[in-house]
Amino acid sequence: MLQRRLRLLEAVSLNTSTMVGIGPFITIPLLVASMNGPQAMAGWVLGAAVALADGLVWCELAAAFPGSGGTYHFYDSAYGDGRAGRLLKFLFVWQFFFSGPLEIASGAVGLAKYLGYFSPALLGTAWSWGDFLPGLPGRVAWGQVAAVGVMGLATLLAYRRIEMAGRLMVVLWVGMLATVGWVIATGLLNFDASRAFDFPPDAWSPTGANALGLGAALAIAMYDYLGYYQVCYLGDEVAEPARTIPRSILISVVLVSLVYLTMNVSILGVVPCREVVKSDHAATDMMLRVHGSAAAGLVSAMIVWTAMASVFASLLAYSRVPYASAKAGHFFRAFAATHPRGDFPHRSLILIGGITMAACLFELETIIAALLSSRILIQFVGQIVTVFLLHARPDAKARLPFRMPFYPIPAVIALLGWLFVFGTTDRLVLAYGVGSLLAGLVAFAIWDRTAGRGDAPP
Incomplete structure (x- = not known):
């Protein structure tokens, strides 16, 4: 039986370690390139607003239905075993296998990219998929093979009691804070405002291209913010969950939002925007420029530590x-x-670890785009709709021990934000998200007919 031993410190460290991880260190060039200039920082600000609003949605659901499984548990508690409940629970588990391991794999692959600073051979090609099936595009770098090994190590470390894993999480979290703190301090102490805010002439023109660029910037920001709700998946192992979980979510969003904005602006104040766009190691390049190769190597090692905490x-x-x-x-x-x-x-740990090892063999850009498109509708939009339905019930006050301030404004902001990200996604990636959802509907129809009951295994 699971034990409630995670407290606020462990919950915040779990959330923030997942949120920071490798994300901002590898996506700064992508973010700046999305709008061709430092105005892309607007994506961080908008992302913070959406993450905070969506965090309040998670707070309501987690306080009302504390238990393991996150969204799955929310749907189970809110809808039960009626057809709508069976459908939502099935689709969440279905999309989870399309997105969850991809999210973990993105951290492992990003970690391996920073290992490439020490061993450039990791950037070389291990094999091309066309070697096995002629005409199949894509390649696998040695760094991706290393990422498989990283996931094996992470699985081994997680294979232990939750209180031991929680203490290890705090140790990894402290390393993450030290890394981010050093990067921010270096940037601020060598900050050049004219470099950081070197906006192009059309930076704020309301064109369609800028709207699409803002959508891309928001998508990257939301990928980096993912994880503010991570403790909800361990709800059965959290002490005083109705109080601890909402507090940990709100603290995590506010803390990491400030960290992200400060860190990105500080890097742009040292490294010119055009150089950032072309860089695979923006934080390392900043340290190299300011303190030399020794500091660059040390910060790369610390970023690897941070990525391991996230994974x-x-x-x-x-x-x-x-x-x-x-x-x-x-x-x-x-x-x-x-x-x-x-x-x-x-057994569940070994299953997810194994799937994630396989996901590491895809390229990072593909992993990030696919994981977002496959989960927005059924998870984030579905949860927001659930909150609307819960508030409409006559017993809403009794069902919701935590209620978001200024309801329904935060829920509407979260809904519009996620739909904007989904609607401005690349068509091929959008097809992946919609296609996986449609495939899930077909799979549910088959499973529901053959199983006959919501409590039968698919």
């Missing part, structure tokens, strides 16, 4: 999703088991 936190949280769905009867029963001596879902 570990994500794996720890997401491994509880198959466990929660299996425990409720909506996934294979074998994954509802916990370790006989450690009280953690060991």
Whole structure:
């Protein structure tokens, strides 16, 4: 049986470690390129507003329905085993296998890219997919192979009791704070405002291209913000969940929003915008410019540590999703088991770790785009709609121990933000998101007809 031993410090460290991770260190060039200038920082500000608004949605649901599994548990508690409930729970688990491991893999692949600073051979090609199937595009770098090994190590570290994993999470979190703090301090102490705010002439013109660019910038920002809700996946292991979870979410969003904006502006104040766009290691390049190669090497190592914290936190949280769905009867029963001596879902952990290892063999840009497009509708939009429905019930006050201020404004902001990201996505990636959802609907129809009951394993 799972034990409630995670407190506020562990919850905040889990959320913030997932949010920071490798994301901002590898996406700064992509963010600036999305709008061709430092005005792309507007994406961070808009992303912070959407993340805070959406965080309040998670706060309401987590306080009302504290338990493991995150969104799956919310849908199970809110809709039960009626047809709508079975559909939403099935589709969440379905999309989870399209997006969850991809999110963890993005951290592992990004970590391997920074390892490439020490060993350039990791940037070389291990094999091309066309070697196995002629005409198939894409290649696998040695760094991606290294990322598979990173995931093996993370799985091994997570294979232990939750209180031990929680203490390890705090240790990794402290390393993350030191890394981000050093990068920010270096940037601010060598800050040049004219360089940081070197806007092009058409920076703020209301053109269609700028709107699409802002959508791309917001998507990148939201990818980097992902994780403010991570503790919700371990709800059965949180002490005083109705109080601890909302506090940890709001603290995490505010803290990381300030960190991101400060860090990105400080880097742009040292490294010219045009150089940032072309860089694979913006933070390393800044340290190299200011302090030399020794500092650049050290910060690269610290970023690798930070990325490992993110990978570990994500794996720890997401491994509880198959466990929660299996425990409720909506996934294979074998994954509802916990370790006989450690009280953690060991089979579910191995499953997610294995899928993530396979996902590491895809290119980073593909991983990021695919994970967002496949989860926006069924998870984020679905949760917002659920909050609207809960507020419409006569017993809303009793059902919602935490209520967002100024309802429904935050929920509407979150809804519009996620729909804007989805609507401005590249067509091919959009097709992946819609296609995976349609495939899930077909799979549900088959499963629902053959299983006959919501409590039978698919």
